[in-house]
Amino acid sequence: MTLPDPRAAVDALAASRTPYLLGVRHHSPALAAAVPALLDAAEAEVVCVELPADFQPWLEHLADPETVAPVALAGTGEGGRLSFYPFADFSPELAAVRWARARGAEVVCCDLPLGDPGWSGTDERAEDAGPGAGPEGPGRRSFADALAAAGTGRDGDDLWDRAVEVLAPGCAP
Numbered sequence: 001m002t003l004p005d006p007r008a009a010v011d012a013l014a015a016s017r018t019p020y021l022l023g024v025r026h027h028s029p030a031l032a033a034a035v036p037a038l039l040d041a042a043e044a045e046v047v048c049v050e051l052p053a054d055f056q057p058w059l060e061h062l063a064d065p066e067t068v069a070p071v072a073l074a075g076t077g078e079g080g081r082l083s084f085y086p087f088a089d090f091s092p093e094l095a096a097v098r099w100a101r102a103r104g105a106e107v108v109c110c111d112l113p114l115g116d117p118g119w120s121g122t123d124e125r126a127e128d129a130g131p132g133a134g135p136e137g138p139g140r141r142s143f144a145d146a147l148a149a150a151g152t153g154r155d156g157d158d159l160w161d162r163a164v165e166v167l168a169p170g171c172a173p
Contacts, residue, residue: 017042019048020042020044022035022038022092024050024092024093026091026092026093027088027090027091027092028090028092029090031092032089032090032091032092032094032095033095035092035095035096035099036095036099039096039099039100039103039105040099044100044103044105045105045106046105046106046107046108047096047097047099047100047105047106047107047108048107048108048109048110049093049096049097049107049108049109049110050093050110050111051073051085051093051109051110051111052075052077052083052109052111052112052113052114053109053110053111053112053113054075054109054113054114054115055073055075055085055109056108056109058073059097059107059109060101062087062094062097063097063098063100063101063107064101069087069088069089069091069094070086070087070088070089071086071087072084072085072086072087073085073087075114076114077114077115077116077119078114078115078116078117078119078120081114081119083114083119
């Protein structure tokens with residue numbers, strides 16, 4: 001069986017308008033200024049932000065006009081691991097949350113809950129099942145591994161940069 005080309009999947013996702021995706025660099029003043037117009041143009045009804053699901057009840061306070069930035073959300077995960085999410089007026093995520101409140105759009109925290117084992121980089125469920133027991137099966141790579149290998153192989157944000165934020169000069173946002 002041949003695995004699909006991860007680059008083709010990223011291209012299809014980037015070209016999709018349902019859902020409409022915006023690659024967000026945290027604390028980007030340029031993007032924070034552009035987000036409201038992009039969301040207006042997309043006529044967004046639901047805005048997903050990259051925050052742990054645990055923070056869902058706090059979004060109404062984050063979006064409240066009386067909340068003055070800088071502000072942060074913090075929580076603890078497995079083993080007391082602290083997670084800290086700062087927001088400033090130049091944070092695209094904060095601009096999106098404020099936009100959603102002003103337009104009556106729903107905002108959803110779309111990341112794993114802080115207590116999920118996925119935050120640790122190891123999933124005990126897969127380890128308990130033994131080597132090669134994941135959905136990839138023995139000798140097969142996950143789609144995420146294949147996608148990462150399709151980049152330059154550099155550590156850090158290279159995959160995010162190349163697949164989402166900077167596909168090519170002149171690309172649409």
